Amino acid sequence: MALFRNRVASLILLRSHLQPLSRYLSSGAKEIVEPETVSSWTLPSMMNQMFTLDISSQIGSCMPLSMMRIGTQIHNIEMRPGQGGKLVRAAGTSAKILTVPNRSTRFCEIKLPSGVTKQIDTRCRATIGMVSNPGHGSKKLRKAGQSRWLGRRPVVRGVAMNPVDHPHGGGEGRSKSSGSHGRVSVSPWGKPTKGGYKTARPKRRI
Numbered sequence: 001m002a003l004f005r006n007r008v009a010s011l012i013l014l015r016s017h018l019q020p021l022s023r024y025l026s027s028g029a030k031e032i033v034e035p036e037t038v039s040s041w042t043l044p045s046m047m048n049q050m051f052t053l054d055i056s057s058q059i060g061s062c063m064p065l066s067m068m069r070i071g072t073q074i075h076n077i078e079m080r081p082g083q084g085g086k087l088v089r090a091a092g093t094s095a096k097i098l099t100v101p102n103r104s105t106r107f108c109e110i111k112l113p114s115g116v117t118k119q120i121d122t123r124c125r126a127t128i129g130m131v132s133n134p135g136h137g138s139k140k141l142r143k144a145g146q147s148r149w150l151g152r153r154p155v156v157r158g159v160a161m162n163p164v165d166h167p168h169g170g171g172e173g174r175s176k177s178s179g180s181h182g183r184v185s186v187s188p189w190g191k192p193t194k195g196g197y198k199t200a201r202p203k204r205r206i
Helices: 001-016 038-057 146-147
Strands: 020-026 030-032 063-065 073-075 085-087 095-097 106-111 117-121 124-130
Touching: 030 117
Parallel strands: none
Antiparallel strands: 020 030, 063 124, 073 095, 073 124, 095 106, 106 117
């Protein structure tokens, strides 16, 4: 009799987990008590907890900025929703969220590896963590041929060329002005070579 009671108790416990809630009356009759939103409340609530609590702290998770926490290190950040990752993609780099991103505020402030802070839409997606291979920048090439293996051709300075070949060419001594004093460094086609033309507005959000 005791073994039978134990089996009945175990079956009741199993049904309480796998089936809707049930309670037994003292007379032995069974009454099903099922909430109205059991099927529509359980799974969505579990999914919301997974997205807001668990996944937001796992390295490698990709999600909108509105679902991340302040101070999180991120990379491969979108500049516009659905555009794809554009920022912080180099080896060993990461950005940091400075302000609390949530759905009520449209923009959140992010600090890039260069130290610049940007206002980015909270609907943009990013990946949690740092880009792999942080020692890429400190790697030394053993010989000149190894640079050619990587597809890099030799670089000749513009001041060592003739005026017909480069804007920095010609002149007496080591001068890159070529007759026009105070000229900035330019490419062989005349465009500024140190950063190009400034096109970003400093007070404009991305």
